[in-house]
Amino acid sequence: MRLTPKSATLLALVVLIALAPVFFPSGFYYRVGALIFVNALAVTGIVILTGWAGQISLGHAGFAGIGAYACALAPVHWGIHPALAVLLGAAVSAVLAWLVGRPILRLKGYYLAVASLGMGILISMVLNNERELTRGPDGIEVPELGLRAVLKDAGLDLSNGQFWYFFCGIVLILGAWLALNLRDSATGRALRALHGSEVAARTVGMDVAKLKLQAFVISAVYASVSGSLLALQNKFITPDVAGFMHSVEMVTMAVLGGVGSVAGAIFGAAVLTLLPQVLTVFAEYEQLVLGLVMVLVMIFLREGVVPSILRKIRGSGE
Amino acid sequence: MSELLQFLLSGVTVGAVYALVALGFTIIYNASDVVNFAQGEFVMLGGMITVMAYTAGAPLPLAALAAVLATAALGVAMNKLAIEPARGAPVVSLVIITIGASIFIRGAAQLVFGKQIHTFPAFSGDDPIRILGATILPQSLWVIAGSVAVFVGLWLFFTRTLLGRAVLATSNNRLAAQLVGINTPFVMTLSFAMSAGIGALAGVLVTPITMTSYDVGLAFALKGFAAAMLGGMGNPKGALVGGFLLGVLEGLTAGYISSQYKDAAAFIVILAVLFFLPQGLFGRKSTDRV
Structure with missing residues (x-):
């Protein structure tokens, strides 16, 4: 039986998530794993937007901020269950993406990068300054999701780290599955067609602006859910989640792994999440190395690490 | 009245800096279609290298000159090492670089x-000058004069010198410029040197x-990027006007609305420009040939 690339990616992901804990020397690695999954989820959204629809966003952390603070604020102020707050954050992000994207995506060129940059910084500014609501730069506690206690009552006793590792892992698998389905759907094909040539896509009757807008809204929801998961597992969140550097990190992860592929996105997220953990010894050099990695990858592995390697393997096999 | 004037004066001062940064963006954008997000680092380097040279004992004018030249050299190195090897890469890649x-x-x-945090003494002392009940620092006058001088210098360079026209020709059509014998790689080098030098001067x-x-x-x-967008990306006159407008807007926001949200002005401007006036104030409507 030949596996389609879609099922191959999903199967590899499931196996990886299920088996990796066997090799964990300590509980700390569950936490690192969960962080990788959270980042990979947001980066999967970037793949849909940048890899398939060909648009850049430099403000996606703003949506992550909305998702995160929805989980921090809605349960406390309106008595909404944290799980519903995740959906609320996703809905707010989607509406905002639609409002910002609709006028911008009618324009040709890279205006979305600029508009999203402004939007993201405004969001992080509000989170920093509205101290009465968000408590400002010091951050705010996030209520417990409560699912771990439910599982414990059902007889499944997981440590906090284990629970978030598997929970985020499952959400990532779902997110990747949805993205890969989207890729093979009519919308996904249309998106990739317009990435190839906008003019050609328009000539055959595609509503190019609407397709790009759909991609932007979907990717905003991915970022929002990723922000929510980060807030819920840390039980604490600061406005840094919405900062410009976080937006840049997301794009860098996507581009590093290979912006056209979901597998690449997950690889990129893994590398750039692990890098600072490894570099804590050289904390001083973290920015230096991050910047250097970004430049070198863009020059020497333009399509990203995973597609470049795949091409090498296929090329030598022929 | 004097209050308004005070807000305007402080707005014009920061506006002059934004104008310089926006001019730097414009030069590189015109020569290569690259939006250079490292433009702000040139401003930082200009200030920092001056501090270093000054504390090492160099007289201030010499320290400033050294900073501008060193930063310009760094701009050239950045072009050679990071931008040129990636020529032909998609815009996403260049932005990330x-x-x-x-x-x-x-x-x-x-x-x-x-x-x-570092600083060095102002060029002409710290005694504020009084104008109609408002005050302005002598250093602010230096900043404003500096940005106007750079603009005039650039204008003369682009309209009156052969080299300047070669740069303009390259930004218009790279291939055609190459065909008539313009050394386009040199134009790129020059653009990065000028852009970095101007950024450093702002610093x-x-x-x-x-x-x-x-x-x-x-x-x-x-902020400089917002100013360039406001004026119309790629237009030096737009960069100058956009910079001053943005600065004034920020000054007024800080004075009358909220100093916490003064930084928001720039980004609200970006969004408003894109929604209502995507070509900026001085930009031409672009048409594409298919």
């Missing part, structure tokens, strides 16, 4: 200069007022 370069420069600056002029540290670059880049 310049962001990567800016993070790299910031990281290096943190190692070399440390995390402290030298403004540091006595705002002080500097290794991480000030990002804010300057974003």
Whole structure:
């Protein structure tokens, strides 16, 4: 039986998530794993937007901020269950993406990068300054999701780290599955067609602006859910989640792994999440190395690490 | 009245800095279609290198000159090492390269200069000048004069010299410029040198007022970028006017609305321009041939 690339990616992901804990020397690695999954989820959204629809966003952390603070604020102020707050954050992000994207995506060129940059910084500014609501730069506690206690009552006793590792892992698998389905759907094909040539896509009757807008809204929801998961597992969140550097990190992860592929996105997220953990010894050099990695990858592995390697393997096999 | 004037004066001062940064953006954008997010780091380097040379004992004018030249050299190195090898890459890649370069420069600056806040004395003292009940620092006049002088210099360069026209020709049509014998790689080098030098000059002029540290670059880049967008990307006149307008808007926001949200002005401007006036104030409507 030949596996389609879609099922191959999903199967590899499931196996990886299920088996990796066997090799964990300590509980700390569950936490690192969960962080990788959270980042990979947001980066999967970037793949849909940048890899398939060909648009850049430099403000996606703003949506992550909305998702995160929805989980921090809605349960406390309106008595909404944290799980519903995740959906609320996703809905707010989607509406905002639609409002910002609709006028911008009618324009040709890279205006979305600029508009999203402004939007993201405004969001992080509000989170920093509205101290009465968000408590400002010091951050705010996030209520417990409560699912771990439910599982414990059902007889499944997981440590906090284990629970978030598997929970985020499952959400990532779902997110990747949805993205890969989207890729093979009519919308996904249309998106990739317009990435190839906008003019050609328009000539055959595609509503190019609407397709790009759909991609932007979907990717905003991915970022929002990723922000929510980060807030819920840390039980604490600061406005840094919405900062410009976080937006840049997301794009860098996507581009590093290979912006056209979901597998690449997950690889990129893994590398750039692990890098600072490894570099804590050289904390001083973290920015230096991050910047250097970004430049070198863009020059020497333009399509990203995973597609470049795949091409090498296929090329030598022929 | 004097209150309004005061807000306007402080707005014009920061506006002059934004105008310089926006001019730097414009030069590189015109020569290469690259939006150089490392532009703000040139401002930071201008201030920082001056501080270093000055504390090492160099007289201030010499320290400032050294900073501008060193930063210009760095701009050239960035073009040679990071931009030129990626020629022909999609815009996403080029944007990421310049962001990567800016993070790299910031990281290096943190190692070399440390995390402290630095400054050096103003050029003509710190006694404020009174105008109609408002005050302005002599250094602010230096900043404003500096940005106007750079603009006039650039205008003369682009309209009156052969080399300047070669740069304009390259920005219009790279291939055609190459065909008539213009050395386009040299034009790129020159553009990065000028852009970095102008950024550094902005840093030298403004540091006595705002002080500097290794991480000030990002804010300057974003504001200068907003100014360039407002004026119309790629248009030097637009960059100048956009810079001053943005500065004044920020000054008024800080004065009348909220000093916390003064930085928001720039980004609300970006969104408003894109919604209602995507070509900016002075931009031409672009048409594409298929």
